[in-house]
Amino acid sequence: MSRRLRVLIASLAVALCAVLAIRPADATTIQRVVSPGGIEAWLVHEPSLPLVAMNFAFVGGASEDPADKPGVGYMVASLLDEGAGELDSKAFQRRLEDTATEMRFSATQDYFYGSIRMLSEHRDQAFDLLRLALQHPRFDDEAVARIRGQILSGLRRESTDPGSIATRTWWRDAFPNHPYGRPVNGSLTSVPTIGLADLKDYTGRVLARRHLKVAAVGDIDAATLGTVLDRVFGALPADGKLAAIPDRTPQGGGKRVVVSLDVPQSVVRMGGVGVQRNDPGFISAYIVNHILGGGSFTSRLYQEVREKRGLVYGVSSYLLTMRHAALFMVTTQAGNDHAGDAVQLIDAQVRRMADEGPSEAELSKAKAYLKGAYVLNLDTSSKIASVLLQNQLDNLGIDYIERRRAMIDAVTVDDARRAAKRLAPGGLLTTVVGRPKGMTVGMTTEAPRP
Amino acid sequence: MIPPFRRSARARPGLAMGLAAILAVALTTFSDVTQAAPKPDVAHFTLSNGLEVVVVPDRRAPVVTHMVWYKVGAADETPGKSGLAHFLEHLMFKGTAKNPAPVFSQTVALVGGQENAFTTQDYTGYYQRVSREHLKTLMEFESDRMTGLVLNEQAVVPELKVVLEEYNQRVANNPRARLSEQVDAALYLNHPYGRPVIGWRHEIEKLTREDALAFYRRFYTPNNAVLVVAGDVTADEVRKLAEETYGKVAKVAEIGPRHRPQEPPPAAERHVTLADARVQQPSLHREYLVPSATTAKPGESEALEVLGFILGRSSTGRLHNALVMERGLAVSAGGWYRGTALDATQFGVYASPKPEVSLPQLEAALDSVIADVVSKGVTADEVERAKSRLIAEAIYAQDNQATMARWYGMALTTGSTVERVLSWPDRIRAVTTEAVNQAARTWLDKKRSVTGYLVAPTQKEDKRT
Numbered sequence: 001m002s003r004r005l006r007v008l009i010a011s012l013a014v015a016l017c018a019v020l021a022i023r024p025a026d027a028t029t030i031q032r033v034v035s036p037g038g039i040e041a042w043l044v045h046e047p048s049l050p051l052v053a054m055n056f057a058f059v060g061g062a063s064e065d066p067a068d069k070p071g072v073g074y075m076v077a078s079l080l081d082e083g084a085g086e087l088d089s090k091a092f093q094r095r096l097e098d099t100a101t102e103m104r105f106s107a108t109q110d111y112f113y114g115s116i117r118m119l120s121e122h123r124d125q126a127f128d129l130l131r132l133a134l135q136h137p138r139f140d141d142e143a144v145a146r147i148r149g150q151i152l153s154g155l156r157r158e159s160t161d162p163g164s165i166a167t168r169t170w171w172r173d174a175f176p177n178h179p180y181g182r183p184v185n186g187s188l189t190s191v192p193t194i195g196l197a198d199l200k201d202y203t204g205r206v207l208a209r210r211h212l213k214v215a216a217v218g219d220i221d222a223a224t225l226g227t228v229l230d231r232v233f234g235a236l237p238a239d240g241k242l243a244a245i246p247d248r249t250p251q252g253g254g255k256r257v258v259v260s261l262d263v264p265q266s267v268v269r270m271g272g273v274g275v276q277r278n279d280p281g282f283i284s285a286y287i288v289n290h291i292l293g294g295g296s297f298t299s300r301l302y303q304e305v306r307e308k309r310g311l312v313y314g315v316s317s318y319l320l321t322m323r324h325a326a327l328f329m330v331t332t333q334a335g336n337d338h339a340g341d342a343v344q345l346i347d348a349q350v351r352r353m354a355d356e357g358p359s360e361a362e363l364s365k366a367k368a369y370l371k372g373a374y375v376l377n378l379d380t381s382s383k384i385a386s387v388l389l390q391n392q393l394d395n396l397g398i399d400y401i402e403r404r405r406a407m408i409d410a411v412t413v414d415d416a417r418r419a420a421k422r423l424a425p426g427g428l429l430t431t432v433v434g435r436p437k438g439m440t441v442g443m444t445t446e447a448p449r450p
Numbered sequence: 451m452i453p454p455f456r457r458s459a460r461a462r463p464g465l466a467m468g469l470a471a472i473l474a475v476a477l478t479t480f481s482d483v484t485q486a487a488p489k490p491d492v493a494h495f496t497l498s499n500g501l502e503v504v505v506v507p508d509r510r511a512p513v514v515t516h517m518v519w520y521k522v523g524a525a526d527e528t529p530g531k532s533g534l535a536h537f538l539e540h541l542m543f544k545g546t547a548k549n550p551a552p553v554f555s556q557t558v559a560l561v562g563g564q565e566n567a568f569t570t571q572d573y574t575g576y577y578q579r580v581s582r583e584h585l586k587t588l589m590e591f592e593s594d595r596m597t598g599l600v601l602n603e604q605a606v607v608p609e610l611k612v613v614l615e616e617y618n619q620r621v622a623n624n625p626r627a628r629l630s631e632q633v634d635a636a637l638y639l640n641h642p643y644g645r646p647v648i649g650w651r652h653e654i655e656k657l658t659r660e661d662a663l664a665f666y667r668r669f670y671t672p673n674n675a676v677l678v679v680a681g682d683v684t685a686d687e688v689r690k691l692a693e694e695t696y697g698k699v700a701k702v703a704e705i706g707p708r709h710r711p712q713e714p715p716p717a718a719e720r721h722v723t724l725a726d727a728r729v730q731q732p733s734l735h736r737e738y739l740v741p742s743a744t745t746a747k748p749g750e751s752e753a754l755e756v757l758g759f760i761l762g763r764s765s766t767g768r769l770h771n772a773l774v775m776e777r778g779l780a781v782s783a784g785g786w787y788r789g790t791a792l793d794a795t796q797f798g799v800y801a802s803p804k805p806e807v808s809l810p811q812l813e814a815a816l817d818s819v820i821a822d823v824v825s826k827g828v829t830a831d832e833v834e835r836a837k838s839r840l841i842a843e844a845i846y847a848q849d850n851q852a853t854m855a856r857w858y859g860m861a862l863t864t865g866s867t868v869e870r871v872l873s874w875p876d877r878i879r880a881v882t883t884e885a886v887n888q889a890a891r892t893w894l895d896k897k898r899s900v901t902g903y904l905v906a907p908t909q910k911e912d913k914r915t
Contacts, residue, residue, distance in 0.1 A: 051846065053849075090766075090775065094766060097763070098835065100839055100843075102846075119842060146774065146775070146778075149781045150782060153781040156730035157730060157731045159730050160727075160729070162623060263622070263623050264622045265615065265619060267623075296555075297558075298555055306608075307552075309608055309611075310608030310615070311611070313613075313616040313618075313619050333618070333623075335615060335618055368561070368562065371562060372560075373563070376580075378511055378513075379508075379513045380849050380850045
């Protein structure tokens with residue numbers, strides 16, 4: 001069995017394993033592969049299981065939708081595996097099934113993502129299906145109509161779902177007149193107007209080599225991957241035509257928006273200005289967020305809002321670093337009777353963190369967690385591919401995994417205190433959907449129609 | 451592809467939602483390695499106090515998944531105390547005399563670990579994922595709370611509120627989950643699977659510290675548990691560590707056989723309609739009462755797996771082909787078989803209509819697809835395709851130590867064995883077309899089923915005659 005993946009990961013584990021000492025020559029196991037045609041990918045060659053995972057992304061997700069037609073990128077992502085080349089939808093799906101290939105596409109605000117997972121014995125056929133999907137999608141009338149129907153069905157469901165309404169409303173209010181303010185999956189009015197020309201225009205502009213990043217993991221060597229990269233991506237246009245998206249600060253800090261909906265539990269989305277990924281203070285802010293609400297059972301928000309008072313089932317905060325905005329977000333859900341109390345507590349905890357920063361003890365515990373936990377993202381092929389892709393999109397460098405521990409260790413309590421003041425200094429825009437008791441004061445609005 | 455309607459998992463993780471989705475998949479595609487892949491070198495042994503141990507080595511990354519599974523779930527609750535198994539799962543994080551809360555969670559966090567827990571009808575599980583050198587520490591903590599839980603009112607009262615918020619989040623705020631509860635309740639006339647894992651709200655509200663402790667003392671004992679360790683370990687290491695930690699926990703209760711009240715032969719097809727003002731997209735969802743991997747005759751559960759795939763696969767199955775692609779009546783349609791259960795389980799089908807199509811119209815079309823399978827059977831080609839795709843799942847599963855750990859844990863807490871997990875690909879390979887057709891004829895009988903409609907209150911066209 002190959003030990004290379006193990007060694008890669010061992011190099012970041014808390015205690016170095018004996019294996020590392022035996023096989024130091026293999027320590028640099030993320031390979032930068034450049035295909036004969038000039039396409040770059042990061043690779044971890046790990047042949048002990050007969051499978052390959054590949055993740056990739058093009059810059060330009062939903063932000064590339066026409067302003068009056070949100071949902072184009074999302075619809076394209078839903079249609080690429082619905083017929084390509086000579087294969088109609090049914091034939092394409094059957095080919096995927098016969099080769100046990102898993103192929104997924106998705107759009108976020110910033111990126112158009114793809115991933116594929118295949119068994120070694122079907123590697124050539126699987127990559128060929130991916131080539132067809134990216135280079136020769138058919139967009140047959142039948143498939144477009146069917147997928148449009150599915151998207152509209154989803155939008156109808158979302159139109160009375162408190163979580164969807166909260167998310168949609170928050171983004172609309174935080175990013176007026178910006179692509180981030182528009183819904184990724186479109187709306188009940190935009191989706192019916194999306195036509196074949198919109199889909200083709202989108203693929204022509206976005207699916208281009210210049211803004212492509214690729215990561216592969218598993219039973220494939222560098223030379224084979226080079227050939228695959230050219231075959232799958234080589235015929236795409238070299239350069240796309242991306243819109244110029246302006247950087248933007250989220251709006252509405254300190255405002256509360258209540259959307260009335262007859263549900264027993266209110267859904268809460270809060271967000272404000274965060275710290276950008278390439279900012280020198282990012283790691284400090286990341287640690288501070290972990291202490292405040294980063295998802296472990298020991299965070300301040302979890303302890304104060306859930307453990308001590310039982311107001312919610314889940315509460316967490318996170319930093320969201322987008323290409324054109326840096327955000328600090330908090331989400332929770334609380335029964336209508338005490339949603340107001342939960343929001344007040346969260347606000348108070350965020351302010352307290354900004355005023356006082358974390359303690360030395362909290363800082364050192366958070367560092368220990370964040371150093372130790374990274375390896376848990378690296379125990380399956382798909383997870384490794386996902387991390388390697390994200391590190392490329394974030395411009396972190398191929399040696400980031402090795403440097404990360406030292407970056408965390410370098411954060412001082414003063415760094416953390418400064419970073420704490422940068423989490424939503426203008427306050428949080430708070431969107432509550434439900435019938436929260438005592439929270440009708442402030443701005444009440446209609447939900448945006450999905 | 452748009453993901454189709456996904457049935458919510460029966461699993462109810464107490465502290466986060468992540469595992470539920472994974473379990474839902476695992477429960478319907480329970481499988482293992484194929485002959486093409488190296489078989490995992492699984493070890494299985496029992497300590498002198500009765501604790502079963504399974505070790506699934508995966509040496510690629512220096513990470514371990516450490517899970518303790520108790521052979522107790524919501525279906526083992528006393529009537530009137532629904533939700534108790536799940537409530538106790540939450541309370542298991544409240545500390546012991548030796549390790550008062552939140553020492554355990556703080557320790558997990560300090561070593562960069564992840565932790566959580568989940569409750570289903572048949573089992574309750576607790577797990578952590580950490581880098582390998584911390585395994586023993588976790589085993590010390592987890593074995594301590596096997597019988598050492600201490601509960602005081604200050605911890606119990608807010609936790610009951612948390613569970614009610616979880617109920618709001620999972621059920622009250624979600625019309626489809628509300629329908630699913632009603633369908634299950636109608637399907638099981640006598641067996642406790644008809645009660646929701648999270649409990650009925652009026653009963654959850656009355657659960658007490660004493661209820662939880664009584665349940666704990668009755669079921670949490672090493673001779674009613676399974677330890678599963680997957681990842682960068684050897685069987686010898688785990689055996690030594692397990693003897694040093696769990697091996698010292700004394701048996702505190704004798705555990706009898708798990709006999710729940712069984713279902714009478716189903717006699718009448720049932721319909722339920724849930725009207726909810728939030729419904730903008732109606733849907734229908736039917737469950738048939740069928741044998742599980744544990745209750746079925748040899749080969750029968752495997753045939754139902756293949757049938758579930760042929761009928762239900764989201765983008766290529768018969769229901770999708772007929773209702774979405776050919777007849778254009780539905781925006782989505784599919785089905786599933788949940789094989790992993792101690793007692794009689796469910797075979798489900800679902801569809802969501804296009805706006806101009808009524809639910810009775812869609813149900814009639816769905817009936818005709820099923821009638822066609824029952825009367826004419828499936829093709830040998832369909833069976834071969836389904837089998838090879840099901841077996842391929844096993845190779846993918848080997849890429850994920852946490853998935854492997856779950857498979858063995860689920861098997862051993864629902865009456866199956868390590869040997870049966872290992873032989874799963876062979877048993878699927880042995881399924882014949884005739885066995886699939888026999889399964890369809892025997893089990894897809896409407897008398898065995900409940901059909902649920904999810905509608906908005908004003909939708910007149912969905913009223914039944």
